[in-house]
Amino acid sequence: MESTLKEIREDGASVLDLDPKTAVSGGVEDIYGEDQATAEQLVTPWTISVASGYSLLRDPQHNKGLAFTEKERDAHYLRGILPPISITQELQEKKFMHNLRQYEVPLQRYVSMMDLQERNQRLFYKLLMDNVEELLPVVYTPTVGEACQKYGCIFRRPQGLYISLKEKGKILEVLKNWPQRNIQVIVVTDGERILGLGDLGCQGMGIPVGKLSLYTALGGIRPSTCLPITIDVGTNNQQLLKDEFYIGLRQKRATGQEYSELLHEFMGAVKQNYGEKVLIQFEDFANHNAFELLAKYGTSHLVFNDDIQGTASVVLSGVVAALKLVGGSLAEHTFLFLGAGEAGTGIAELIALEMSKQTKAPLEETRKRIFLVDSKGLIVSSRKESLQHFKKPWAHEHEPASNLLDAVKAIKPTILIGSSGVGKTFTKEVIEALASFNEKPVIFALSNPTSQSECTAEEAYTWTNGRAIFASGSPFDPVKCNGKVYVPGQSNNAYIFPGFGLGVVMSGAIRVHDDMLLAASEALAQQVTQENLDSGLIYPSFKTIRKISAQIAANVAEKAYELGLASHLPRPANLVKHAESCMYSPVYRTYR
Structure with missing residues (x-):
């Protein structure tokens, strides 16, 4: 930097190496901000005031704990506040993982990780990135489900924004209370359909927090541009309403006009405060609201529903890969779904779209290769009048079947997909029927958490004598069957x-x-x-x-x-390299 300013504010905080050319209100004058620095750019080009001394150790975005060097301790009033030893980030990581592995209860590991995120952000993300296979089930499914159920008990400090019916008419003001101004991704839930656990109301906040942790660790979106939001319109969960530790509104869930008006105000306020390029991800909304919100705001906002679109994309990818083992093109296979909600119909539609793209056949034709079963049996044309609008495209001309087993025997699918949210529905009879007319039956048991999975990996492999090609929503351990070890895949939206x-x-x-x-x-x-x-x-x-x-x-x-x-023009010549250069790095910076 050409010239730098150092000063001490009245409150004792220091302004670190403030370059007058980049000293602008609200932070760094570029798209990605200071977190864009790569491993080669370890000296942070500070443009904002950072607290010093004891306050610096309480700032998760900048705290390094015992990794502060001797020079940094002198420059930022940390001498004596920390023990005399100075250690590396790698040793901190080793120590934390050692301690974490002492916990036998998954929820204890979750709480420990959340505590770390709240005191040392970079170490949290380095741990998650370096130990992703071990820690993904801790910070997300299946443990996050239990965390949401007990969120009132484990709540320590806010990790996102809570917008309730009390804030109606002033949502824009609430958004402005969030300390970060440059927001790029929002994950929002109303808590009505958390995983396969139902209505958890305000305690659904664990889902947006978990999803955005993965946006940073796995996708490189910098954490300061991520905003978790829970819309609290009440809950119909009687157990929560009676729970003295419940943190949300104690009232029945608002519906109809009251609900629509609050969501409309929210969507307008987000666009007004952050612009139209902020990605709004809808998460764990009930079916009726999920489809309506996506249709309503898809043409006016940058919106994405992970349950409908994200699940569809990851399952389609698994199906395409499975065809390399099974053979045949997408259009040559027959699909049967258990579950006709947002996940099931979303996956079915994307598969039909890909079939249409490959074969040039109309979408109406490719949909006929896909059948759905809901709680009332096979969706057929004779039921069309009583179906919800999002199920109607799947009402084909076919004889009714009252249950999944009858549907499997009648349809003879090559690929069976479960997105019902109900555990143990792929019974031994269902799997054996599927295996009777498929050399390599493809089985996706997608419902989360693990307890809600349609079948286990062990059941799928055992009941097909090891012939199944299996993937699940939550992780399963490897299975030994007929002397061979099978490693089940995880169809994870992550x-x-x-x-x-x-x-x-x-x-x-x-x-x-x-x-x-x-x-x-x-x-x-x-x-x-x-x-x-x-x-x-x-x-x-x-x-x-x-x-x-x-x-x-x-x-x-x-x-x-x-x-x-x-809108970011011109288009970079090498998009893969550009993506890698944009990714957040959790490596500690040197503070001057």
């Missing part, structure tokens, strides 16, 4: 949404298009190696997730540029 979000952000996309979802699926399927396929895996290892996310981001951004939806 493969898709972090890279998808990065692609949207780095291209400055103003809308989400279905072709961008197909591009994400294709990118993920291309990352499945022959080694993965040889062991029966239809998804790549999470160990390479940052590389995978960069490829997905590049594909998504390329499609955004093709469609004329990107």
